[in-house]
Amino acid sequence: MSDVPTPQGCRLLLVDDDPMIVELLTLRLQKHGYEVRTARDGEEGYEAAKAFNPQIIVCDVVMPRVDGLTFCRRLRAEKNNVPFLFLTAKGQPREKVEVLSAGADDYLVKPFDPQELAARLTAILRAGRNKTL
């Protein structure tokens, strides 16, 4: 079962404008084994996506300069299909539709359970692995 994807050494890009969230989640995700790179908005995130070539992206929706939806659409327009999970604050049906149709694979509504975030990331990685097989 060596094919089951693990977060160990997986390159993860975390994009959020809230430094507190970034600090806390970075530690949490590192403990799970991810190699974490962070960015503060969609613009920085886009640069980091180029330079760091992440295997998964966790991203806030509302951010200054370039928001999460624009960032995600931009990646998809360039045929970059990196697994993408949104962190949203509202959780209303309309917003859910919006983030998914921007090209995201999944989303979590704040305040979320960190265990759930970890579990969902693993699930997305697994699904991605199956797709490419």
Added chain:
Amino acid sequence: MPLSADEFRAFTSLIAEKTTDGILCADSGGKVWHANESAARLLHYEPHALIEKDIYALAPEMLPALWKELWKEIRSSGAFAFEFQLRGKGGQDVQVEIAAHRLPLATRELACLVFRDVEERKRLQNLQQEFVSNVSHELRTPMTVIREGISQVLEGLRGDINDAQNRALSLAMSGIERMGRIINDLLDISKIESGKVPLKRERLDLSTIAREVAGSFQGMAEARGLDLRVTTPAGTLMVYADRDRMTQVLTNLVGNSLKFTEKGHIQIELFTRNGEVECAVRDTGIGIMPDDLEKIFAKFEQAGSVAFTGEKGTGLGLSISRGILELHKGRIWAESRGRGQGSEMRFALPRQSGQDVFRDGLAPVLHAVARRSGTLSTISFRFAPQDKNEVDLTRLAPLLDTLEQSIRRERDRMKDLLVVDVDAIYVALESTVKKEAARLAELVCTGARQELASALLTLGLALHYEIKTFPEEHGDEKMYLTHLFTERH
């Protein structure tokens, strides 16, 4: 010094002039003899221009017979409240809530109509709802930070902690979790109160839901040595209700009973009475003081009791339940013989027919369509016996399921209204002319007839449809709704 009679008169006339409510005084013949500033403002008239106007001119729906009824009512009971439409100077309709009072004077008697713009109240309610929803969303992000920070320390991600520290942080964590529940409930109640909750009403068996909810609490009840049971009449108890919302109400009531009952039992009983389906959740718990029976439905009111489970609720559960029942045109209330006497939470749902539920749902949609001079079609699909035989309605359920699927396939639009009756399905399609509706109905029926061929044959049934289009059939909204289900000859 208290006000003298003259001073008091000056005071009351000031209030009558300056209050934000409109006030009109009219005689039994319908002539207006006094109107305050707000009445003129709300109806867009110059001050004093309302004097000697006819009430019939100010309220197009006020017919002389109705005015007579109103007088009869205020003469017998003194006052009478209702919602009505008044007409402003420019011909615009103003939706108002009116309280009519009898004003007996020395030589004559007048009807005093105190009214308030409903739209204004609704606008304020929307503002409030928006505010609550914004605040709740803003609170979510800092809550995420607090929760994650604490849980990292609790899990040892930030190094070892001792038992006392663990205890303090565990308490902080349960406080945060409760805050999360309050925020969610606040969002929920503000949506319910502003009428922004679209109910997904379907024909369902309330007994099944009661048993499901009881089942989910069975473990907890057993652990606390409480007997939890459900009593239902034989057969099913069908109501048109939103499944998730009814589950929410029952979960709330049973959860409350468990919290406030130390020993004995909790019983959920369902029955029908006076054309309504009633549900009673009875317990042998701490009971409710008579003064608190109504208060417990107010927001953040917890009647000062501490739960045996030590758990604190959000204080919004019963307000939410009441809101949900009101959206269903039902009622909810509490009964108890007092402290230590156990309590009984009751709710009642009207037993509406599928046609009534469809009309209820259609009325606002139709109103919006009429306002923008749009068009709308309704299709009634019905399974009818081939000959004069009676049909066993219970055997129709799987056929209706298939038919519904086939309708949804042809028209996959969630906002279209669809109601499943015992032998029929009614659909409303906005912006759909008769020809288009007929095409859709034909497609649906052809598909369903093929799929159900053998079942229809066995049961001796045929599938028919009928289309009524607004404004083609009846240009008038009320007429359209009234004649929605009458056969055309």
